[in-house]
Amino acid sequence: MKKNKKFINYLILIFLVILMNFLLPKLLPGNPISYIVGEDIANLTTSQKNAILSEYKLNEPLYIQFFYYLKNIFTLDFGMSFSKKLPIFDIVKSATLWTLLLSSLNIIISTLLGSYFGYKSAMKKREESLKMNMAVSSLSCFPIFWVSMILLVIFSVKLNIFPTYGAYSIHGDFNIITRLFDIVSHFVLPLTAMVITSITTFYIQMRVSVLEVLQEDYIFMAKVKSIPNHVIEKKYIIKNSILPVFTIFMLNIGSIFSGSIAVETVFSYPGLGKIMFDAIIARDYPLIQYCFLTISTMVIFSNYLADKLYKYIDPRVGDGI
Numbered sequence: 001m002k003k004n005k006k007f008i009n010y011l012i013l014i015f016l017v018i019l020m021n022f023l024l025p026k027l028l029p030g031n032p033i034s035y036i037v038g039e040d041i042a043n044l045t046t047s048q049k050n051a052i053l054s055e056y057k058l059n060e061p062l063y064i065q066f067f068y069y070l071k072n073i074f075t076l077d078f079g080m081s082f083s084k085k086l087p088i089f090d091i092v093k094s095a096t097l098w099t100l101l102l103s104s105l106n107i108i109i110s111t112l113l114g115s116y117f118g119y120k121s122a123m124k125k126r127e128e129s130l131k132m133n134m135a136v137s138s139l140s141c142f143p144i145f146w147v148s149m150i151l152l153v154i155f156s157v158k159l160n161i162f163p164t165y166g167a168y169s170i171h172g173d174f175n176i177i178t179r180l181f182d183i184v185s186h187f188v189l190p191l192t193a194m195v196i197t198s199i200t201t202f203y204i205q206m207r208v209s210v211l212e213v214l215q216e217d218y219i220f221m222a223k224v225k226s227i228p229n230h231v232i233e234k235k236y237i238i239k240n241s242i243l244p245v246f247t248i249f250m251l252n253i254g255s256i257f258s259g260s261i262a263v264e265t266v267f268s269y270p271g272l273g274k275i276m277f278d279a280i281i282a283r284d285y286p287l288i289q290y291c292f293l294t295i296s297t298m299v300i301f302s303n304y305l306a307d308k309l310y311k312y313i314d315p316r317v318g319d320g321i
Contacts, residue, residue: 010304017296021289022069026062078290083282088290091275096294098167099271102187103260106194107252113195114202115245119238121203122210133207140200148193148266155189162189165268190267194260198252205248209241216240250306 044052053059057068072078078088114136121132156164163169163186174182213219214237222232261273268274272291279287 006307007304010300013300014297017293017300018070018073019066021293021296022066025285025289073293079286081279081284081287083279083284083287088287091287092272092290092294095270095272095275095291096298098269099260099264099273102190102194102263102269102271105187105191106198106260107249109191110195110198110252111202111245111249114199115206115242117199118203118206118245119210119241122207122214123233136203137200139196142197143262144193144197145262145266147196148190148263151189151193152266162186167270187269190260190263190269193263193266201248201252202245206241206245209244210237213237213240246310250303250310 057065060068076089078092080086081088081091084091117132117136121129121136124132152164155161167186168179168183169186219232219236222236260269260271261277263269264271264274265277272295276288276291276295278284279291
C-alpha cells in the first residue's frame, strides 16, 4: 500500500508540473500570439494571427486547450522553435543527451573523488587532515561561472590545449575514434569546472561520517580483537560511512539536469541549460516551456530512481516505494 501511495504521489507531482507549465503562459500579461511568436507579431497580418490562433487552439475553451496540450505531450509533438526554426522535440532531445553526459560524469567523479579524499583526510593525523580540509573546502568558495571562465582563458585561449566552445567540432573529417576524442576534448573543461565546485560537498560529508564512525564502540572492539586494519576499514568504517554520502548523491541526482546552466552557457555547450538560456534571450517561449517541462520531469524521475536505489544500499529503509 505504501509503495503504491508513493508512486501515485510522483504521478500527481508530474501532473501538477504539466498543469503549471500549461497555465503559466496563460497567466502572463499580453497577447497570447506575442507569447508564441515574440517580437515578430508586428509583422503579422490579421489572417496570419487568426491562423496561429487556430493552429494552437487558442480560440478554444481552456479545457479543450489543455486536452490538446496533453495530447501533444504524449505524442511528443511540441511544435516548432521560432528562434531555431527546428522541431522543439528534436532540439530538447539532443540537448538532454548532452546534459545527461556532462552531469552524469560530474556527479560520479565528484562522488568518487570527494569520498576518497574525505576518507583519507579523516584517517590522517590532525595537522595533515586540517591542511587537506582547508584546501578542498576552499574550492566551494569559487562560483562555478568564475571557475569556468578561468579554465577557459588558461587552457583554451592562452595554452590552446582544449577547444573554446561546443560539444564537438563542426568541420573536419572524423572516424569513430577521432570523433570520440574530439567529444572528450570538448567536455574536459566543462566537466572539470563542475567537479571542482561539486567535490566539496561529498568530501565534507565523507570526512564527517568517517570521524563519527571511528568513535563507535564496535570499532574499538574490532581493534581489541586484533582484526586486521584493512578489514576494519573495509567492513566497518567505509561500509558505515558511505550511507550519508549516498544520501547526498541522491539529492544531487535530482539536480542533474538543472545544475549545469552556468557551465553550458560559458562554454557554449549545447545542453538544456544553454538551449534554455538562448531561448530566453530570443524570447522563444514555446522552447522555454518545454525545456522547463523536460527538466522538471527528469528531476522527478531522478528522485524516484534514487528512492528505489536507496533500499539496496541501506536495507533498513525497506520497500519504501
